[in-house]
Amino acid sequence: MNENNNNNEQNEELDINHLMQIRRDKLKELQDSGKDPFEITKYDRTSTAGEIKANYENFEEKDVRIAGRIIAKRIMGKASFCTIQDCDEKIQSYVSINDLGEESYKAFKTWDIGDIIGISGFVFKTRTEEISVHAKEVVLLSKSLRPLPEKFHGLKDADLRYRQRYVDLIMNPEVKQTFITRSKIISEIRRILDDKGYLEVETPVLNTISGGATAKPFITHHNSLNLQMYLRIATELNLKRLIVGGYDKVYEIGRIFRNEGMDIRHNPEFTTIEFYAAYEDYHYMMDITEEIFTKCATKVLGTTKITYQGQDIDLTPNWKRISMIDSVKEACGVDFNKIETDEEAVKLAKERGIEIPDKTKETRGDVIALFFDEYVEKTLIQPTFIYDYPVEISPLAKRSPKDNRLTERFELFIGGREYGNAFSELNDPIDQYERFKKQVEARDAGDEEAGMMDEDFVQALEYGMPPTGGIGIGIDRLVMLLTDSASIRDVLLFPTMKPLN
Numbered sequence: 001m002n003e004n005n006n007n008n009e010q011n012e013e014l015d016i017n018h019l020m021q022i023r024r025d026k027l028k029e030l031q032d033s034g035k036d037p038f039e040i041t042k043y044d045r046t047s048t049a050g051e052i053k054a055n056y057e058n059f060e061e062k063d064v065r066i067a068g069r070i071i072a073k074r075i076m077g078k079a080s081f082c083t084i085q086d087c088d089e090k091i092q093s094y095v096s097i098n099d100l101g102e103e104s105y106k107a108f109k110t111w112d113i114g115d116i117i118g119i120s121g122f123v124f125k126t127r128t129e130e131i132s133v134h135a136k137e138v139v140l141l142s143k144s145l146r147p148l149p150e151k152f153h154g155l156k157d158a159d160l161r162y163r164q165r166y167v168d169l170i171m172n173p174e175v176k177q178t179f180i181t182r183s184k185i186i187s188e189i190r191r192i193l194d195d196k197g198y199l200e201v202e203t204p205v206l207n208t209i210s211g212g213a214t215a216k217p218f219i220t221h222h223n224s225l226n227l228q229m230y231l232r233i234a235t236e237l238n239l240k241r242l243i244v245g246g247y248d249k250v251y252e253i254g255r256i257f258r259n260e261g262m263d264i265r266h267n268p269e270f271t272t273i274e275f276y277a278a279y280e281d282y283h284y285m286m287d288i289t290e291e292i293f294t295k296c297a298t299k300v301l302g303t304t305k306i307t308y309q310g311q312d313i314d315l316t317p318n319w320k321r322i323s324m325i326d327s328v329k330e331a332c333g334v335d336f337n338k339i340e341t342d343e344e345a346v347k348l349a350k351e352r353g354i355e356i357p358d359k360t361k362e363t364r365g366d367v368i369a370l371f372f373d374e375y376v377e378k379t380l381i382q383p384t385f386i387y388d389y390p391v392e393i394s395p396l397a398k399r400s401p402k403d404n405r406l407t408e409r410f411e412l413f414i415g416g417r418e419y420g421n422a423f424s425e426l427n428d429p430i431d432q433y434e435r436f437k438k439q440v441e442a443r444d445a446g447d448e449e450a451g452m453m454d455e456d457f458v459q460a461l462e463y464g465m466p467p468t469g470g471i472g473i474g475i476d477r478l479v480m481l482l483t484d485s486a487s488i489r490d491v492l493l494f495p496t497m498k499p500l501n
Contacts, residue, residue: 019147023112027143035107037140043067043118050088052123053131059123066091066133067118067141069170071148075109081132084117085170092132093119099136107140114144162489163497175490181300182479182491186253188299189273189475192292198249198275203238205231205255209452212236212396213472215258216448218268231257234472235274236396237457240425243278244465251275253475260449264487265417268496271475276425280469282408285422286385289412289471290319293383293419293478300482308415308481311381319383321410324372327386331375336368360442365390365405380413395435395451397423412473414481422471429461 030036046065068086079096097105099121111117118139126132148170161168161175169176190200208227210217212234222229235252242250253273260266277284297304297315304315322330329335334352339345345367349356354370356362368390380386387410388400397407408424426432436458442450479491489495 016147020145023143023145023147026110026112027145030140030143035140037143040139040141043139043141045118048088049084049086049091052091052133053089056123056125056131061122061124063120063122064133065118065120068116069144070111070113070115070117071170073111073113078105080109082117084119092126092130093121093135093138094124094126094132095135095138099134100138104138108138111140112144112147114146114148115140116142116144158489159497162495163500165493178479178483178485178491179493181483182475184300185296185479185482186475188296189253189292192288192295193249193251193275196249196288198251198277199247201239201242201247201250201252202254203232203235203252205257207232209454211451211454211457212238214395214449214451216260218257218259233258235272236470236472237454239274239276240465240468240470241457241460243276243425243468244460244463248278249276262496264489265477267476267488267492270488270492272472273475274470274472276468276470278466278468281424281467282387282410282422282469285469285471286319286321286387286410289385289420289422289473290317290383292473296478297482306482306484308484309486311415313382313415313481315383315414319385321385321387323388324368324376324386324390325388325406327376328368328371331379332371334371336364336371339364342367358445358447360445360447361392363390363392365392369393377413377418378416381415383412383414385410385412391435394423395439396426396432398426398428399431417477418474419477419481420471420473422469425465425468425470427461427465427468429458432461433458 044065045067047059049066049068052059052064052066066084066086068084070082071085071090072083074081078098079094081092081094083090083092095105095108100108118141119133119135120137121133121135124132124134149167161172194200206220206222206229208229210230210233212232213236215233217233218231220229220231221227233256235254235256239250239252251273253271255269256272257269259268262268294304294315294317297306306313306315325336334348336345339348342363345364346356346362349367349370352371354367354374356366356370372386376386387408388406389397389409391399391405391407394407394409397409400406400408410422411418412420426435436451436453439451440453443452476488476491479485480488483491485491
């Protein structure tokens with residue numbers, strides 16, 4: 001079986017090489033005759049296929065100039081049909097020897113699927129009512145030297161699609177639509193925040209300290225400064241420095257880098273939005289997060305009732321809000337309000353068969369989080385805010401005034417996945433310093449994801465930061481949700497891939 005597969009692949013490669021040579025020979029012939037398509041620098045288009053099809057009444061019998069890639073041809077003696085695909089649609093063109101002349105028509109017949117051409121003519125409907133362009137002139141604008149995977153009815157192999165996204169976009173129109181939708185979602189988020197008076201800012205990707213989240217960083221070296229640097233794992237600390245500096249509302253949409261595992265939900269680089277508002281808390285952040293998700297869904301889908309991977313999800317406002325401790329009690333009957341000590345919590349975890357990853361995490365707060373992971377997270381299909389997280393797993397969140405073992409932090413879950421992480425931000429520099437110290441201790445004990453001491457950030461807090469609410473939302477996961485995409489690679493134009501060789 002493997003031998004047959006290898007033979008098929010070798011024959012396929014020989015076929016492709018043969019076809020590529022034919023196309024190169026055609027190009028050389030064009031170049032030798034002074035008709036090199038690669039010397040053309042500009043083509044003035046008047047319309048796109050999508051515009052013509054959407055407004056046929058305005059275009060009927062009107063002259064147009066369109067351009068795109070040939071994706072189909074039917075040669076019928078002295079007249080032919082070809083279909084081109086441009087940025088937004090496909091459209092058919094009628095091409096005849098009577099309109100083009102013998103020499104131009106003969107040249108047209110030699111052009112290949114994949115070639116990019118310009119067509120000048122008028123718009124009409126065929127006898128089968130198909131909107132088309134009657135060509136008066138055709139121009140070869142770029143020669144395709146490699147055949148499209150037409151005989152395989154498109155590019156279907158997922159790995160190859162991600163590696164050759166340019167071919168994927170040509171062959172699979174729904175993929176192109178996914179990334180148009182992604183752009184609309186990001187634009188809608190910007191519009192919402194801009195209308196509320198937020199200022200969009202940019203902060204450094206390269207930092208001398210890795211902080212703002214619990215994650216393993218990428219490490220690089222700055223030659224001029226002879227300095228080890230880290231690609232950012234979050235934008236949080238720099239954005240909060242801006243709140244200290246006097247901006248009341250800031251946000252940043254940008255790339256984040258984490259040197260961790262890869263799966264259908266994780267890529268080493270991904271896009272987030274973080275935004276912060278002075279004089280607000282985590283309840284405000286719940287409200288605005290709900291607004292962003294519902295407005296984005298309405299913008300791109302026209303509804304707040306969606307289906308994601310076979311699950312019906314209702315994004316209509318008034319989402320469920322429940323504390324982490326109450327959610328655990330609801331799911332498995334364990335009430336951590338009645339468990340006061342670390343020892344009691346650890347004993348309960350062992351009784352339930354829940355493994356604690358290391359000795360430094362044998363605390364009541366860590367055990368609560370482990371129970372949540374085991375019993376609750378996967379059950380949260382409808383949008384749910386889980387709030388009041390233990391302080392042990394929330395080094396940057398403000399303590400709850402009701403219980404100083406907890407913090408004013410929430411995460412948003414939909415379809416059993418986390419979509420956003422928010423705090424009433426910690427603005428006590430003394431408390432922040434002590435929490436950084438605990439992170440350093442964990443790092444020294446071997447936890448590569450633990451944060452570092454950021455003395456400059458502590459110093460910033462010492463100047464005074466107002467009560468502030470902040471959140472980070474994964475843009476890629478939001479796009480996955482609203483495009484019903486199973487993998488993060490489906491919503492990244494160029495996902496990280498291991499080289500073939």
